Amino acid sequence: MQLLVGTVKGGFILDGDSSRRNWKLRGPFFDGFETYEMVADASGGRPEYYAAVNTWTWGPVIYKSIDGGKSWKRTKKAPRYAAKKQKGKKDALAVKRTWNLQPDGRGRVYAGVEPAGLFYTDDGGASWQESESLNYHPTRGKWNPGNGGLCLHTIVVHPRNPKKIRVGVSAVGVIGTDNGGKDWRFMNKNIRVDFSPVKYPEWGQCVHKIDLNPNKADVLYLQNHGGVYRSADFGENWTEIDKGLPSDFGFPIAVNRTKPDTVYVFPMQGMGRFPPDGKFSAWRTRNAGREWAPAHKGLPEHAYFDVLREAAAVDGEEHGGVYCGTSTGQVYYSVDEGESWRQMADHLPRIASLSILDN
Amino acid sequence: MPVKVHVTNMLVRHLDTEPDFQVQARSLGELLEVKDQDVEGFRDSICDEAGKVRVYVNVFVNGENVAREDEALSYPLEEGDEVYILASVAGGAR
Numbered sequence: 364m365q366l367l368v369g370t371v372k373g374g375f376i377l378d379g380d381s382s383r384r385n386w387k388l389r390g391p392f393f394d395g396f397e398t399y400e401m402v403a404d405a406s407g408g409r410p411e412y413y414a415a416v417n418t419w420t421w422g423p424v425i426y427k428s429i430d431g432g433k434s435w436k437r438t439k440k441a442p443r444y445a446a447k448k449q450k451g452k453k454d455a456l457a458v459k460r461t462w463n464l465q466p467d468g469r470g471r472v473y474a475g476v477e478p479a480g481l482f483y484t485d486d487g488g489a490s491w492q493e494s495e496s497l498n499y500h501p502t503r504g505k506w507n508p509g510n511g512g513l514c515l516h517t518i519v520v521h522p523r524n525p526k527k528i529r530v531g532v533s534a535v536g537v538i539g540t541d542n543g544g545k546d547w548r549f550m551n552k553n554i555r556v557d558f559s560p561v562k563y564p565e566w567g568q569c570v571h572k573i574d575l576n577p578n579k580a581d582v583l584y585l586q587n588h589g590g591v592y593r594s595a596d597f598g599e600n601w602t603e604i605d606k607g608l609p610s611d612f613g614f615p616i617a618v619n620r621t622k623p624d625t626v627y628v629f630p631m632q633g634m635g636r637f638p639p640d641g642k643f644s645a646w647r648t649r650n651a652g653r654e655w656a657p658a659h660k661g662l663p664e665h666a667y668f669d670v671l672r673e674a675a676a677v678d679g680e681e682h683g684g685v686y687c688g689t690s691t692g693q694v695y696y697s698v699d700e701g702e703s704w705r706q707m708a709d710h711l712p713r714i715a716s717l718s719i720l721d722n
Numbered sequence: 723m724p725v726k727v728h729v730t731n732m733l734v735r736h737l738d739t740e741p742d743f744q745v746q747a748r749s750l751g752e753l754l755e756v757k758d759q760d761v762e763g764f765r766d767s768i769c770d771e772a773g774k775v776r777v778y779v780n781v782f783v784n785g786e787n788v789a790r791e792d793e794a795l796s797y798p799l800e801e802g803d804e805v806y807i808l809a810s811v812a813g814g815a816r
Contacts, residue, residue, distance in 0.1 A: 420736075420767075422776055443770075444771050446772070455772035
């Protein structure tokens, strides 16, 4: 098993043995450049690793490895808006960062970028195509950025029907397509906006993360800027499920891969972006959000860090492992569904992303 | 006589290219296009898809930084000109 760790100063890999108790650190990769995402696509047999590396000098690029992360090569191309469409435009689009990489399980890899846009490659990164109907959506001129920028940071592809895709954009909300990207529509029904006079607008939500269990794929869980939500119909309708949490603010959300009603969030105080009362805890529901309980045995009680939106992961083992990375460079993990936690790594740079490659 | 070009070691590492080379080009934009044919990603590393030189890249032509000019890619080059492509001093926030 491997844990891929993207940080603001390069990427790392933690290699774990079958017990998930012993981990060895490799890295940093990518010359210390900001790495917002590292993922492995195992759909073709031998895993292909991708990393979203946002160099502060030469622009955002994609690196790829086909030898287990031992060596990395920059892909021929990276997601870019079509230059001909930008010519002479006052508000010309240019990719500043890649935030999210998402293999669709069939050989395609999607990329979400800032300023908000969706791209995909079908040839392992040799070329990238734009999802034009989304990137040039008629409402685009009115989209507002979140504090992290106007970024498309979440991509969810339906495991059984890859034409159904949901993306999360801050601060625009959930946008979805059911026909492989020909048309996109807003899917924010019942999701609250606390920073608008209209509490439930069609769009303008600051969605932070969406996750699902592939075996119950129509059910989505969403951590919003304010509120945690569940959808039973792949985003058509949402129900707020945060009663009992110490804060409805947080960034990541993760669904246990073997128990689809078990979900983890990491609540933060809204303004300070640190754990409520400094007591760091995952919060877990075992019944799809009806009840939540803290899961903090082994986690620090005086902590003033954050867990960023991409910095939580779950594995596919029977007693589902849960992993989280902090903004101060620690990785904590549990191999018993959150009952107890251990520290896997410390003194890393600010952690932007975690991703698991199961055995 | 072509234009002489020198690039920072950071870019040499990033693109696996040589630090010093010569190019036949009549403008900065043409220089990037020509070199991009040899070293894929060269143009994209220097300027974005909107045609702007990237914020933390400086391009000196005979000692003058032209990177922030409105139409930097149109900046004319002549035989014998010396071009330096460097990363600016940045990174304090990291």
